[in-house]
Amino acid sequence: MTTTDCSNSDASNSELGYSCNGLNTNCQAYLVFRSQSPYNTVASISSLLAADPSQVSAINSVSETATFDTDKLVIVPVLCSCSGQYYQANTSYVVQQDDNEFLIANNTYQGLSTCQAINNQTSDVTTNIYAGETLTIPLRCACPTKNQTDVGVKYLLSYLVTWGDFVSSISVRFSVDIGSTLNANELSEQNANINPFTTLLVPLQNPPSSSQTIAPPPPPSSPPPPSPTSSANKSSKKTWVFVVVGVLGGSSLLLVLGTIIFCIFFRKTKRKSDPKCASESFEAYEKPTASKLDQDSQDFLLRMSSIAQSLKVYKFEDLKSATDNFSPSCWIRESVFRGNFNGDFAAIKKMNGDVSKEISILNKINHSNLIRLSGVCFNDGDWYLVYEYAVNGSLSDWIYYNNSDGKILNWTQRMQIALDVATGLNYLHSFTNPPHVHKDIRSSAVLLDSDFRAKIANFALARSAEGQDGEFTLTRHIVGTKGYMAPEYLENGLISTKMDVYAFGVLMLEILTGKQAGALFGEGNMNVSAVLPNEEDGQEGLRNFLDPSMQGNYPLQLVIIVVRLIDSCLKKDPTARPAMDEIVTSLTRIFTSSLTFNMSNNISGFQM
Structure with missing residues (x-):
């Protein structure tokens, strides 16, 4: 196994990293790390791997002060970039007493780097490293190739192989087709051997989740084989159940969307004392008249049905109630007010003009360091955007x-x-x-x-x-x-x-x-x-x-x-x-x- 042979400096092998042959030169990637003291907290693992602690805590569904059990699989988001011919995510490490490249790569970093890759980072032709010296550690990561993105792969996860792991078991853990995993690692069914202290690329269509870090239970003992008749009957019953569920689910979805579209498109001509329409799928909203909107805002309303499931459309009365009728005591700054919705605070910003582009962008993005838009309202020619509340105000x-x-x-x-x-x-x-x-x-x-x-x-x-x-x-x-x-x-x-x-x-x-x-x-x-x-x-x-x-x-x-x-x-x-x-x-x-x-x-x- 050449990755653990520190005397092997043959750069034609894979010791230096995965080839920079992806569609992009940098991308979001994920690593797997096994919690071991002293690297068994969100903070210590994030520091070791140069990751954002808030992202590590979020993707593992724990707090930023959490401590992991020993050998717990921890998912670590990193930014992967091309460095010469190879992909890597760089971190830094201060050499400890009695450390060497082999121990750093395979003990501290558990195989997320190699001694050859560490040596390749320095231009100094030296044979020793010294306590207190700071090393750049290239972590093994990769970006999807065009062939992978064409079939829906968006991310690659560097999984740390350990004793008892197989390509099949790793693929099942992350709900990935075994053939896709084999292809990502240039393996075949005839040659699918993997070794501990190496990494295996797992192609993912969605970011990994904390549920995938839990080892799957052992398979149950095999029950006696059912009779052909019993099996056929059960299969038939299951088929009918799926058909009924599908029909009911599809009908419900069509009913919801139909209600939304009806409210948006066809209620324009009706003149009633209460112009509010309600739907079980989202909050009721007051429909503005066409004379109050410019064409862009009308176009935005026509697109409302596509975002109704992720954004609430508030009634203006709800905003008045949440802000004590926009009381000065709820005023934050300029046209922003603090609102209280059943104990949950929000920031409500009054705007006019075309806000469709801002709403469209905010509805697409999802990141802990970008403010989250939770809802909108239109009343008397003005838009009201409802955001998550930042209690400590502006920088x-x-x-x-x-x-x-x-x-x-x-x-x-x-x-x-x-x-x-x-x-x-x-x-x-x-x-x-x-x-x-x-x-x-x-x-x-x-x-x-x-x-x-x-x-x-x-x-x-x-x-x-x-x-x-x-x-x-x-x-x-x-x-x-x-x-x-x-x-x-x-x-x-x-x-x-x-x-x-x-x-x-x-x-x-x-x-x-x-x-x-x-x-x-x-x-x-x-x-x-x-x-x-x-x-x-x-x-x-x-x-x-x-x-x-x-x-x-x-x-x-x-x-x-x-x-x-x-x-x-x-x-x-x-x-x-x-x-x-x-x-x-x-x-x-x-x-x-x-x-x-x-x-x-x-x-x-x-x-x-």
């Missing part, structure tokens, strides 16, 4: 030095928020089809939940990023927030995902300095070099640059890395800026190191 309430409420975030909280925003943007850029640009990233568009986890909001300006040249689109309609707009957008109307990267750089600058973009750049053209400290400024220059409210509680070495990252995001040339997946990788490492700094300095929580 702008927290990061500006000397804010009126005395709210302060520590260094690690700031890095977590930056990582959350980057992760949400990366989802928009890389995992929506087509990719989308937010176009309005700013501190007031980032909301904080009860755990100070960030959620991107305000999708009114968001749009598809697909252009004729594959990267940029053009517009003459320049809209956005002053201080955050990228120079290529302001000067030439160029739209791409790199304009979000620029705005994110400005946002990180605000997070570090505690100053608003306008105060940083003034009224003239943005001069990044005049704002960011340079090497000659030394440690004192860095301290003067940072938000004084952190009172020196930050690791200067990490500050330098973050400043360099900001500088790369604010390059005038958009092609010179990093992609969001690169930013996520960098911030993941920074955040992991920040947690260590927090623990060593006994820093926790927030201050008010």
